[in-house]
Amino acid sequence: MKINDIPVIETDVLVIGGGTAGPMAAVTAKEQDPGLNVMLLEKANVKRSGAISMGMDGLNNAVVPGHATPEQYVKEITIANDGIVHQPALMAYATRSFPMIEKLDSWGVHFQKDETGDYDMKKVHHLGTYVLPMPEGHNVKKILYRRLRRNRVQIENRYTATRLLKDPDGKIAGMIGVNTRTAEPIIIRAKAVIMATGAAGRLGLPTSGYLFGTYENPANNGDGHAMAYHAGADLANLECFQVNPLLKDYNGPACAYVTGPLGGFTANAFGERFIECDYWSGQMMLEFFKELESGTGPVFLKLDHLAEETIQEIETVLHTNERPTRGRFHEGRDVNYRQRMVEMHISEVGFCSGHSASGVWTDETGATTVPGLYCAGDMASVAHNYMLGAFVYGQICGESAVEFVKSRSEPELDEDFIIRELERIQAPMKRADGIPPEQMEYKVRRLVNDYLQPPKVTKKMEIGLERILAVREDVPQLCARDPHELLRAMEVQSIIDCAEMAARASLYRTESRWGLYHYRVDFPDQDDGEWFYHSRLFKDEDGQMASGKRPIADYLVSLGEEKDAYRKMRVQKAANE
Amino acid sequence: MKTYDDPELQAIAVKLTSEDPGIRRVAVMDLVDSGEPEAVELVIQALNDPDTNVRQEAAKVVDEFEAADMADALIAALSDNDEVVRNSAAHALADLKDPAAAAPLLEALESSTDGFVVSGILRALKPLRNPGSQRPALKRLGDEDPRVRREAVAVIGWLKQPENLPALVETAQHDKDPEVRRAATGALVYASPQQVGQALIALLKDEHWQVRCEAANSIGKLDHQEAVQALMESTRDELWQVREKAVDALGKLGSTDAIPVLGECSKDAMSNLRKAAIGALGTIAHSDGRPFVVTALDDPDPDVRKLARWAISKLDAAA
């Protein structure tokens, strides 16, 4: 079959995104049924793509028998997210967490073990023990790549997906995209699609002003969020922004999970601890933000009280894993962990369920609201998933997609839609002059910072939305001189979509929740009567962006006493004053 | 030259016969993208290339493959005259995790004398937990190279065999190298307190602080009740890191006798220690500890206050 002379590629299961969850989904689908055609599409190269391109230095949410139970984990995450969670999805993660560690271990991923070969769990939080260091975790991507080859997953690198395709009956039918080096379009018909495109990390602008100096891998710019939206999928809790603590300007994680078990901590200008909140949450970020702005700020990573041997250990881990240029950054500023504290700051805003709870609505089977479309990793709405959650949900999606494909008839393609999308893809390169994608991106991301970054103010957000919509009007003027700029031109359109979603979702929830993540100055209180719901964001029948509420599914684990125990670990009413 | 059905692999095989070592090197890098099991043969071939750079490249990609039949080639590469090749081979061997690799590894161990090679082989044997590795590992505890002794300790620790405890205790107490002593001290946790308790108590006085920390840690894990007195002394160690571990262990042991010294620690200048002390008092949950916990409710450090609130709830529940 050809459309506009472009051959249509056929596959059973298509995975979009080759970072963490994507490869696991693809490998799982093949393990389930080696006879299926499984294709993995990646905007960069699966060898080194996604959030863990240089590895990962530890698991933050390992639920290991003898150290924590799934029930306890579900409780803690529920509390950390102010109750707005889909517990069945958390439970699915928690029960599969340890088997996944065992699987990764058998594949050769290096987790820290004690001298007898048992997992060397570290207690960082006060209630449960969830941290498993990976000081030699730099080879994760290599191992995934090995598994992909071994299972004969078909890999297509350097293609970016631009839109999902649907059947007339509303089921997923495939996708359309474009090669980032040749600008050649690609049309794929698939019986099931798994999306794992990562966070929307190019939403806010980093304080350095460098467009690509983001907290998240900047290749993760929210393509998946935008595509899911346009395909009619529900998104959830997008107003629960991601804001993370980081090394100032460098914008990489400060790694409390690495330094904490070794005695390091986050301190104010006087070298004193100030964080009251126990679990990584918006509440913790609010305390961080307040300290930054206070007379005892800014905030630092304090290691200068540690022994030489310990500092060397920390340097080895931090300077070889995840974001290894950290050492070089410190060197350039003459910062030595032994002698002075390292300045920290907070990241630009983004959507990322790895650390917060927003994304494409995903249930415990990885399913979105579009039949045949599954979602895993930082873009899916399962709260606090981190790397291990991405693996677990990659696996769950792989299984679910294979099951779906069994009864799936041949998808029918909507040629008119495809032709219109081809025109949208080709438009920027047909224009000789106009607005370069970089300028448009800078503008919309600057607007996100100016108007949407918490503390959120209603009137400001309304202005922000108006200005973002005005940038959208400029899209027909986007021009690209080469295929690479075309990639950026397609990305900026996703960024504009995400910015509009961020504004509308934030305006919709008229309360404050999740600490800094959704801190509305003019609605300072949490309002469980009105807002104990997931917020929905979706495209309505008229093609307009709409909001709504989704009830919270019955809890599998009631909070009971633990809720109080956790409350005792918070400052009273710290939140919104 | 052997020919391959897969056209990409065939193209690589041809490039590997090039006169130009640069092209051979690039060919090795291309092997990584091949899903063909036969690619392993070409990796092995490249590991024996006359050009050092090609061998280095081959050694770097070996961990992209997972065939046990590469074990022999990797062991041979441990003796390569180039350090990069040797290192990569050692790492790749450790990742093999294939029980079938045990036999060739053990055989190679028998005949190896170079410290680097031996420690690489031991590292690879460790996760396999093969009973055959016990005897040679015990023997290597007496090796003159500390890297070898350290890996030998790990092999023995992972085997978890009671009959090896005397040797481990000996190493923990008397090895010249502190890292070897520390590792051996950590490995003792598979024993019962009767078997290693005395030794662990003695190790609380080791001259190196990391060994002392490890000893406190192991005592806590083993719940060795007779160590309370010694741990209490360790709460006055010159280094706060050791004091912290001793305090943690006292909490795990649930010792009410330790409450007064834990109380002292809860007033230490180092907040990490205060935190550990209040945590321990909460775990012990005895009313004698309450005054210290109450005082800590107003500690300047929020982590200490948090733990104090938690400890109060434990005390209330126990009351």
Add this chain to the structure above:
Amino acid sequence: MPIANHHSSVPVIVDEDKCIADKGCTVCIDVCPLDVLWINEETGKAHMKYDECWYCMPCEADCPTDAVTVNIPYLLR
């Protein structure tokens, strides 16, 4: 609207004497998550064509000849 070009000091440096892109090596180009490294048509060697760097380092770590150096972008330094 006409378009102007502007200079930018880029963070990734390739030592052309060490680079073996002319032998067919494309490792740094392949592994870049942002696709900003390209072959320089004039020299046949790799270079940073677009100033869109995450200073993430696979290009440097995976380069077989240690020809690539990743610096921290000037705005962050």
